[in-house]
Amino acid sequence: xxxxxxxxxxxxxxxxxxxxxxxxxxxxxxxxxxxxxxxxxxxxxxxxxxxxxxxxxxxxxxxxxxxxxxxxxxxxxxxxxxxxxxxxxxxxxxxxxxxxxxxxxxxxxxxxxxxxxxxxxxxxxxxxxxxxxxxxxxxxxxxxxxxxxxxxxxxxxxxxxxxxxxxxxxxxxxxxxxxxxxxxxxxxxxxxxxxxxxxxxxxxxxxxxxxxxxxxxxxxxxxxxxxxxxxxxxxxxxxxxxxxxxxxxxxxxxxxxxxxxxxxxxxxxxxxxxxxxxxxxxxxxxxxxxxxxxxxxxxxxxxxxxxxxxxxxxxxxxxxxxxxxxxxxxxxxxxxxxxxxxxxxxxxxxxxxxxxxxxxxxxxxxxxxxxxxxxxxxxxxxxxxxxxxxxxxxxxxxxxxxxxxxxxxxxxxxxxxxxxxxxxxxxxxxxxxxxxxxxxxxxxxxxxxxxxxxxxxxxxxxxxxxxxxxxxxxxxxxxxxxxxxxxxxxxxxxxxxxxxxxxxxxxxxxxxxxxxxxxxxxxxxxxxxxxxxxxxxxxxxxxxxxxxxxxxxxxxxxxxxxxxxxxxxxxxxxxxxxxxxxxxxxxxxxxxxxxxxx
Amino acid sequence: xxxxxxxxxxxxxxxxxxxxxxxxxxxxxxxxxxxxxxxxxxxxxxxxxxxxxxxxxxxxxxxxxxxxxxxxxxxxxxxxxxxxxx
Numbered sequence: 001x002x003x004x005x006x007x008x009x010x011x012x013x014x015x016x017x018x019x020x021x022x023x024x025x026x027x028x029x030x031x032x033x034x035x036x037x038x039x040x041x042x043x044x045x046x047x048x049x050x051x052x053x054x055x056x057x058x059x060x061x062x063x064x065x066x067x068x069x070x071x072x073x074x075x076x077x078x079x080x081x082x083x084x085x086x087x088x089x090x091x092x093x094x095x096x097x098x099x100x101x102x103x104x105x106x107x108x109x110x111x112x113x114x115x116x117x118x119x120x121x122x123x124x125x126x127x128x129x130x131x132x133x134x135x136x137x138x139x140x141x142x143x144x145x146x147x148x149x150x151x152x153x154x155x156x157x158x159x160x161x162x163x164x165x166x167x168x169x170x171x172x173x174x175x176x177x178x179x180x181x182x183x184x185x186x187x188x189x190x191x192x193x194x195x196x197x198x199x200x201x202x203x204x205x206x207x208x209x210x211x212x213x214x215x216x217x218x219x220x221x222x223x224x225x226x227x228x229x230x231x232x233x234x235x236x237x238x239x240x241x242x243x244x245x246x247x248x249x250x251x252x253x254x255x256x257x258x259x260x261x262x263x264x265x266x267x268x269x270x271x272x273x274x275x276x277x278x279x280x281x282x283x284x285x286x287x288x289x290x291x292x293x294x295x296x297x298x299x300x301x302x303x304x305x306x307x308x309x310x311x312x313x314x315x316x317x318x319x320x321x322x323x324x325x326x327x328x329x330x331x332x333x334x335x336x337x338x339x340x341x342x343x344x345x346x347x348x349x350x351x352x353x354x355x356x357x358x359x360x361x362x363x364x365x366x367x368x369x370x371x372x373x374x375x376x377x378x379x380x381x382x383x384x385x386x387x388x389x390x391x392x393x394x395x396x397x398x399x400x401x402x403x404x405x406x407x408x409x410x411x412x413x414x415x416x417x418x419x420x421x422x423x424x425x426x427x428x429x430x431x432x433x434x435x436x437x438x439x440x441x442x443x444x445x446x447x448x449x450x451x452x453x454x455x456x457x458x459x460x461x462x463x464x465x466x467x468x469x470x471x472x473x474x475x476x477x478x479x480x481x482x483x484x485x486x487x488x489x490x491x492x493x494x495x496x497x498x499x500x501x502x503x504x505x506x507x508x509x510x511x512x513x514x515x516x517x518x519x520x521x522x523x524x525x526x527x528x529x530x531x532x533x534x535x536x537x538x539x540x541x542x543x544x545x546x547x548x549x550x551x552x553x554x555x556x557x558x559x560x561x562x563x564x565x566x567x568x569x570x571x572x573x574x575x576x577x578x579x580x581x582x583x584x585x586x587x588x589x590x591x592x593x594x595x596x597x598x
Numbered sequence: 599x600x601x602x603x604x605x606x607x608x609x610x611x612x613x614x615x616x617x618x619x620x621x622x623x624x625x626x627x628x629x630x631x632x633x634x635x636x637x638x639x640x641x642x643x644x645x646x647x648x649x650x651x652x653x654x655x656x657x658x659x660x661x662x663x664x665x666x667x668x669x670x671x672x673x674x675x676x677x678x679x680x681x682x683x684x
Contacts (some may be wrong), residue, residue, distance in 0.1 A: 074654035211645025220646025
């Protein structure tokens with residue numbers, strides 16, 4: 001059977017499974033549609049949350065980020081997991097107790113203000129739409145690489161599948177498909193990682209293998225990697241960073257952004273009890289950690305594999321690497337996976353010094369220029385896109401064709417599961433918060449269901465359009481999504497629970513301050529609305545205020561939000577008694593007892 | 599009613615204390631051990647690198663998991679103790 005047929009079989013089988021689940025889990029009521037009827041087991045919800053959370057970026061790009069950045073990019077690992085600790089303790093159980101369907105629901109009711117509700121809806125839609133673009137393009141890439149269809153067709157097929165189970169099944173359909181998608185993606189991620197760890201270190205558990213001895217050279221894997229990249233003029237893989245303030249703030253921004261992202265929060269509305277919301281956050285992190293603990297091993301091992309593929313002599317016991325620099329492999333003898341990926345344009349080779357060999361080194365490092373000139377090198381000749389590491393893993397490790405089929409299904413599962421969660425957050429904000437609560441409160445249950453399905457279909461069309469015509473700023477939008485969620489939504493949600501004193505004016509002022517401060521900082525360096533050339537300062541560390549990058553500013557925006565909300569609330573009247581009672585009631589798991597007895 | 603009021607204040611205070619404790623550990627492992635204290639921990643070798651690197655890429659995530667389960671377990675006890683569970 002050809003590789004194409006195997007890929008088709010795996011992806012086709014996974015789609016059949018998702019559609020089967022969609023037919024089984026049709027939504028009958030708005031409660032089914034928004035929160036899966038509120039009866040999802042905490043472990044099931046944890047697994048669905050993990051799939052919801054782990055996007056095309058986690059599955060495809062994170063190992064590549066770690067491989068290229070080493071220690072400095074640990075921020076992504078800690079930020080995207082540490083957010084669950086604050087979510088579990090500061091938000092999830094109380095919002096579950098509040099017992100409604102959406103995030104703007106809570107903000108609008110708690111701050112007794114439709115302005116606050118509207119600001120929350122706008123923040124939610126902007127954050128979710130920017131996030132969903134990446135999922136659609138990610139699915140497109142996976143389709144075009146593995147199923148030999150065009151990118152456009154890939155995105156349309158992805159949109160159609162999501163349409164089937166999200167529009168008919170709502171949260172109920174999405175929940176159970178996400179469970180299936182989690183299983184597909186974690187198996188696909190782990191199998192190649194185990195074989196690579198076994199091959200390089202003899203230890204089958206990647207997270208342990210990473211810290212054990214590299215079999216071929218007899219030195220610890222990370223020490224080996226450091227010395228190899230160092231010999232080629234790169235920074236040590238484990239090198240410390242200079243700007244600790246920026247690293248701390250970036251990690252914090254990712255954490256509060258994670259906790260404030262609406263598509264993650266609404267997953268905790270689906271469990272039966274408050275206690276379940278707490279356990280469920282723990283399970284979600286366990287399932288997420290299975291991938292996130294493996295990713296650094298995949299990153300470091302893939303980097304070492306790449307280097308020793310180009311310089312085979314560097315793999316063994318080497319004292320001084322200067323001799324080994326002389327013998328990179330001949331381009332004509334490059335392995336099969338380099339050939340495969342050259343066809344996609346994600347690996348490119350240019351023989352700058354016409355010696356027929358591949359040179360791969362850091363040509364940006366002035367200290368290494370002399371060494372390069374001694375060897376007659378005229379620049380690094382191989383460029384490898386970071387995103388291919390995970391996708392190319394099975395080929396690098398010489399695994400059988402079915403593993404490649406599995407990776408294809410896994411990458412698509414990661415993109416679709418996150419897209420569906422985001423689309424549900426968008427559609428429920430429109431049908432529930434805008435239409436039902438603000439425009440037409442008299443709408444019938446049936447009418448609201450129809451509105452929810454139509455807005456879901458509309459959101460899918462918008463996401464598809466943006467996936468087909470990604471705005472030039474697609475890569476920067478992650479900063480935008482996390483910045484908005486962290487600087488605008490997270491602080492008011494937390495204050496709404498932990499302070500009875502914060503009132504409507506404080507919340508609106510705080511949200512707008514956090515939002516505007518973050519947007520201004522991002523736009524100053526990345527251009528107004530990301531239009532190239534409109535940035536007022538070049539996006540380089542020298543220009544950043546105190547060395548804080550635009551990506552790290554979400555945490556500062558959140559602090560502004562907290563401060564302004566507190567000060568404005570202090571200066572204005574207390575919230576009415578029934579709001580203070582509402583705050584009381586969300587704090588205690590038991591019934592609505594304490595609050596309604598008044 | 600009055601009794602329940604006293605109970606619930608105690609419950610909330612205990613909850614906030616627990617959260618502060620857990621978040622102190624959360625900040626200590628991630629911002630402390632993994633980032634800020636790296637120069638101090640550089641001398642402790644772990645598999646070809648130092649302890650801070652391990653915390654940054656493995657240890658902090660494992661601690662986060664323990665923290666959430668510990669919090670959920672303690673809160674279940676508090677729910678029962680104060681009679682505020684579901």
